[in-house]
Amino acid sequence: MASLIERLPNELQWMVFSHLDYQSLIHLSRMNRYFQQTIDPQRMAASFDKAQFVMRAAKDFPQHRPSEKGHDYRPGNFECYVCFRVRSPDHFDMLQPQSAFVDRLGRIVRNREPDPRTDRQIMLRRFCIDCGVCEGLHAPFDCLTTRTGKDLWVCNCRRVWSKPGCLRCPNCRGDCPLRPRRKLLM
Ligand SMILES: [Zn+2]
Numbered sequence: 001m002a003s004l005i006e007r008l009p010n011e012l013q014w015m016v017f018s019h020l021d022y023q024s025l026i027h028l029s030r031m032n033r034y035f036q037q038t039i040d041p042q043r044m045a046a047s048f049d050k051a052q053f054v055m056r057a058a059k060d061f062p063q064h065r066p067s068e069k070g071h072d073y074r075p076g077n078f079e080c081y082v083c084f085r086v087r088s089p090d091h092f093d094m095l096q097p098q099s100a101f102v103d104r105l106g107r108i109v110r111n112r113e114p115d116p117r118t119d120r121q122i123m124l125r126r127f128c129i130d131c132g133v134c135e136g137l138h139a140p141f142d143c144l145t146t147r148t149g150k151d152l153w154v155c156n157c158r159r160v161w162s163k164p165g166c167l168r169c170p171n172c173r174g175d176c177p178l179r180p181r182r183k184l185l186m
C-alpha cells in the first residue's frame with residue numbers, strides 16, 4: 001500500500017519535498033524504494049542547510065566521535081563540505097590545503113604562480129579525498145597521507161592508489177612520484 005505522499009500528484013510531492021531540510025530528505029530517501037528513487041537529498045537541499053547538517057552530525061552523532069577501546073584508538077569521522085557526507089578518517093588527507101587560487105573561470109591555478117590581477121584566493125573548507133580529486137584540488141602525482149596514516153598517491157587518470165601497495169597504475173601506466181608532495185599554496 002503506497003503512502004499518502006506517494007499517491008499525491010508529482011507536482012504536489014515536489015512541493016512537499018521542497019520544504020524539507022537535508023536531514024529529513026535523507027531520512028525519507030531511506031524509507032522505501034520509491035523515495036530512494038525519487039529523492040536525491042544531495043541535489044535537493046540547499047548548500048547552507050547541508051553544511052549545517054554535516055557539521056552537526058560530525059560533532060554530535062556518537063558514531064562519528066573518536067573512541068578509545070583498550071589500545072585501539074579510533075579517530076573520529078570528518079565532514080566533507082563538497083559532498084556533504086560524514087566519512088571515516090581514511091577518506092581525508094592530513095595536509096589538505098586551506099586555500100587555493102582560482103582563475104577568472106573558477107578553475108584551480110596549478111603549475112604556475114597565481115597572478116594577483118586575474119586570480120583570486122578562496123578559502124577551502126574540509127573536503128574528502130574523492131572530492132579533492134574530482135574538483136582538481138588533488139592533482140595527478142600528488143602524494144597524500146590519510147588521517148589514519150596511510151600513504152596514497154594520485155595517478156595520471158586520477159585514481160587514488162595506496163603506497164607501497166601499488167606504485168604504477170595499470171591503466172595509465174603512471175608511476176608513483178618519488179619527490180615529496182607539491183604544495184598547492186605556499
Ligand atoms: Zn566529499
Ligand SMILES: [Zn+2]
Binds near residue numbers: 157158159170172
Ligand atoms: Zn591511472
